[in-house]
Amino acid sequence: MVNQSSKATSDQSLGRQNVEELPQLLILHPGPIFSMHESLFEKKFSLLKAWESPESIHHFLTTHAQSTRAILCSSVTPITAEILSLLPSLCVIACENTGVELIDLMECRKRGIYVTNAGPAFSQDVADMAVGLLLAVAMRIPASDRYIRARGWSDHQCFPPRTFKLRGKHVGIVGFGNIGSEVAKRLEAFGCKISYNSRKQKPSIPYEFYPQVIDLAYNCNVLIICCALTDQTRHMINRDVLKSLGENGIIVNVGRGSIIHERELVTSLMSREIAGAGLDVFENEPNVPNELFELDNVVLTPHRGAFTEEVFSNAFKLTMANLEAFFSNKPLITAIKQYD
Amino acid sequence: MVNQSSKATSDQSLGRQNVEELPQLLILHPGPIFSMHESLFEKKFSLLKAWESPESIHHFLTTHAQSTRAILCSSVTPITAEILSLLPSLCVIACENTGVELIDLMECRKRGIYVTNAGPAFSQDVADMAVGLLLAVAMRIPASDRYIRARGWSDHQCFPPRTFKLRGKHVGIVGFGNIGSEVAKRLEAFGCKISYNSRKQKPSIPYEFYPQVIDLAYNCNVLIICCALTDQTRHMINRDVLKSLGENGIIVNVGRGSIIHERELVTSLMSREIAGAGLDVFENEPNVPNELFELDNVVLTPHRGAFTEEVFSNAFKLTMANLEAFFSNKPLITAIKQYD
Missing domain, CATH: 3.40.50.720 (NAD(P)-binding Rossmann-like Domain)
Known part of the structure; x- marks a missing residue:
């Protein structure tokens, strides 16, 4: 499953500035945590911004994301079985929020894809x-x-x-x-x-x-x-x-x-x-x-139980820590238990 | 200070039904606790309702309340030095609420009048x-x-x-x-x-x-x-x-x-x-x-931090307990410390 591109990135330190050498991170639609911290994500990852492309999502994923190992998603991004089928290299889905109900967890389980959230x-x-x-x-x-x-x-x-x-x-x-x-x-x-x-x-x-x-x-x-x-x-x-x-x-x-x-x-x-x-x-x-x-x-109240600036910052840190753990082959911080 | 009328009542059980034999309780203006429990107060006390009288307060007190030993007050009733001077037999002021800022505590101290509240x-x-x-x-x-x-x-x-x-x-x-x-x-x-x-x-x-x-x-x-x-x-x-x-x-x-x-x-x-x-x-x-x-x-919010039915009931019980303690020569339950 590890192809040339992902192999190249996973061997590298995440601190590098050369975009070509950074690991790919796919985002279908930007969530609030990503939007607020985009520049920080940009320093660590080569961002694949699907929503900015005029191509259909099917075409975008089959053309640009075949080696993508990680996806960042939010509570507004459904990750369906169909999307998963278009991402053969995907290993981890990092949610910047708590709820993962828009992710097809059964399909993730079948494909051995880990899911993390920022619940804590x-x-x-x-x-x-x-x-x-x-x-x-x-x-x-x-x-x-x-x-x-x-x-x-x-x-x-x-x-x-x-x-x-x-x-x-x-x-x-x-x-x-x-x-x-x-x-x-x-x-x-x-x-x-x-x-x-x-x-x-x-x-x-x-x-x-x-x-x-x-x-x-x-x-x-x-x-x-x-x-x-x-x-x-x-x-x-x-x-x-x-x-x-x-x-x-x-x-x-x-x-x-x-x-x-x-x-x-x-x-x-x-x-x-x-x-x-x-x-x-x-x-x-x-x-x-x-x-x-x-x-x-x-x-x-408008679904903002946790909308404080401190929480945004903590959720960013936790999401980033999960992604960094994955690309460093370390244990994920907050993996969702899919067999509980 | 104990005149005939108060002597007669303080010797008696508070359970009696004959109004003449019940101890007097003066009320200048009815507060919410009194209003909600008037019939219960009526069973235990001979109520002197100043606000129902067409007489001036000065005339009412000098005519009807010279032997009154207890007054029930609320957060809307000022008890001034002038009022206290018209009540020579007064021994206790029972507040049905928490704050006693409308009571001239210095004058009470001078006259040896106890003040209780229903704070707890x-x-x-x-x-x-x-x-x-x-x-x-x-x-x-x-x-x-x-x-x-x-x-x-x-x-x-x-x-x-x-x-x-x-x-x-x-x-x-x-x-x-x-x-x-x-x-x-x-x-x-x-x-x-x-x-x-x-x-x-x-x-x-x-x-x-x-x-x-x-x-x-x-x-x-x-x-x-x-x-x-x-x-x-x-x-x-x-x-x-x-x-x-x-x-x-x-x-x-x-x-x-x-x-x-x-x-x-x-x-x-x-x-x-x-x-x-x-x-x-x-x-x-x-x-x-x-x-x-x-x-x-x-x-x-409209000054109703504690406006629950249970609280009204508890405040009534505590106010009544203070009055009963006084008329039974027992220690007051929640006397205000006037020298703290």
Whole structure:
């Protein structure tokens, strides 16, 4: 699989300035981390920018990328089986983000292609966002802010007291990876009881495990969705789960929009089957169901749980470290476990 | 000081139903806790409702309240030296809320009148609100929510990334009582470093103490105001302190509006001398400076940090427990230390 071009680059130090001698890095569409750090990637790699070419993607890949061993992708780049079939030398897919749901992982497994992500760079900030959204819904913070800015307070208009006290509440975390464990740590300090649902029970975790998400919902006051989007988790949170959470329950989603059945969530919120929702992710971003705009018990943020400058910088470093590890024949830093 | 009427009541069990035999409880204006639990107070006390009388307050007190030993007050009832001079039998002022800044404490001290508050019933919820406001400002949650509801996201309008990551930030807590310590516990779980300013250093607290609030501001990224309003703390947070906090700093106020010099805060926010503010309290409630309505980096809530049903219930129980302790000659539960 190692052809002349890739052999030449893998033998070389990554510090060289001669573009001809740098290892090739293919990018189909630029993501935010790449866009912000393009010049730094350029110093280390010979960049193959597919999106700049007038050629069809099929023609571009078969003409220019036959020796390409590494691809950098983002959350807006599907890596399908068809694309993989056009890249015979590909060994590693480095994602600059967390979610890898647009990558055909089964095909990667078949072809022995490693996939890395930058998840750990984002997890603490995403956990902060999950707790921020929960507090914003529970304490009606954006609704209060709207009420004051609309001069409701100074005009002595009625504003209902909030009814949701955090202490003593039972919080169910769906997906107990990096983000889920950071959320748990924060909410314990607020006096919440934590339980979780995950693909399988994790013996090292001291919280109660619920194999079925509907049972977790039934026993909890809050559900926080922190898992990855997979065939198994798509639409896992449907109306039955929301009904189990109940009319005093709050749901927060910092995972992926499609983990929740969005139409059913809208129905549940409009008919007050649940008390509120804090949503950073949606099924069809950047489109958000219009019905939600009318609801005071919903808090909406534009999929930017982790959009801080520090996080961008950390995600860049981690993505680069994975690529450098690959081209130096060292262990990848954050390889996705494809057989978990 | 104990006259016939008060003697008669203090000898009796509080459980009796005969109004004549119940101890008198004077209320000048009804606060929210009293209003929600009036029937429960009525079972235990003979209520003297000053606000229902057509008489002047002076006439009402000199005619009906000469033997009154207890008064129930709220955050909207000033208890001035003049009022105290009209109540020769008064022994205890039970506040249904936390702040006692409308009570002339010096005059109480002179007259040997005890003052109790219901602070502990509120402190955890107020701490939740402080952290909720900090996250809302730092993560631009209400601003994001506005942006989505105004269809900015779906129209691909620009929305600046947030720049404030919580982890590793240095948070200065001003006033390290019940609320301050609860705030510290929560923010430690987010990976923040905590320091504090208080009237005096507290040896049992493991965080760094700054005797001057301006030095605390200079060394911190966030200031959270949790102290009581006193002559010493009024306008303690002025423009110099805000300038010390600096252009990347965030201030949160869950204490009292007048602890911050509000006009100078508005100036600092408008000229970007600080990065943002989360405010639950204001100098002239329910009026909020109009200039703040135009600012995206400010989050406003209508002084209801602790407005949950559970808190109302707990505050009632604590207020009642203080009154019952007084009339049973038992130690008060939450007496304000007037010589601290």
